[in-house]
Amino acid sequence: MSAATPCVLVIDDEAQIRKFxxxxxxxxxxxxLLAADGAQGLALAATRSPDLVILDIGLPDREGHDVLSELRQWSHVPVVMLSVRDAESEKVKALDAGANDYVTKPFGIQELMARLRALLRSRPGEPDAPQRYDDGHLMIDLARREVALDGTSLALTRKEYAVIAMLLRHAGRVVTQQQLLRDIWGATHTQDSHYLRIVIGKLRQKLGDDPATPRWLKTEPGVGYRFLTDH
Incomplete structure (x- = not known):
């Protein structure tokens, strides 16, 4: 999302709160972005990559804590938890689970906005991306733009190289289909997932990577792909 127009995802089952x-x-x-339950919220988080999430604890399909736990498996997006529960133990539970802030209902909109601004200002940058990967079989050198398998250079197309390079830069974390399509094919191609599937298929063929038991390129169904570094 553009730094000039931050995107906030609101996950709350109360229509009045969502409208407010x-x-x-x-x-x-x-x-x-608005979601009325956890499933819809997670889907929007995966496909739209918001800059910040406001998450209600009491959702109709699952607890907000569970949504936060699932979100934290693949995203570091700042999360503000909302709840009518004001017990210290609830706040500690949410913060320990990965929430960045906790606001109790009812709340003042100006205070909430100040909290959001503070989180967006202090959002930690991405950790330094690896520039080289070598596990003894697969070697990827981003500085030299080289990819080799068992000592033999691989002839990759520009798109194939761009995809594996982007996955390596986010090694161990899920990169959504929309992120890959937007960054590599352009903003007008975020729904053209067949382009990405073809390139991933070609990469796996050249790497000898079985999608059923992936060594490097793991599919996260319905979300995106992950470059595996732990073997």
Whole structure:
């Protein structure tokens, strides 16, 4: 998302809260995504890559804590938990599980906006991306733009190289289909997932990587792909 227009995903089952936050956030210049339950919220988080998530603890399909736990498996996006539960133990549980802040209902919109601004300002940068990978079989050198398997250079197309390079830069974490398509094919191709499937298939063929038991390129069904470094 553009730094000039941060995107906030609101996951809350109360229609009034969603409307209230939608109006308030848009008035402050944010792009807003709305979800009424955990499943819808996780799907939007995976496909739209918001800059910040506001997550209600009491959702109809699952606890917000469970949504946070699943989200933290593949994303470091800042999360503000909302809840009518104001017990210290609830706040500690949420923060220990990976939430960045905790706001109890009812809340003032200006205080919430200040908290969001603080989180977006202090959002940690991505860890330094690896520039070289070598496990004794597969070698990827991003500085030299070289990929070799068992000492033999692989002839990759520009798109194949771009995909494996982007996955390596986010090694161990899921990169969504939309992220790959947007960054490599362009913003107008974020729904053209067949392009990506073809390139991933060609890469696996050249690497001899079985998708059923992947060594390097793992599919996260319905979300994206992950470059594996632990063998």
């Amino acid at each position: 936050l939608d109006i308030g956030l848009r008035a402050e210049g944010y792009e807003v």
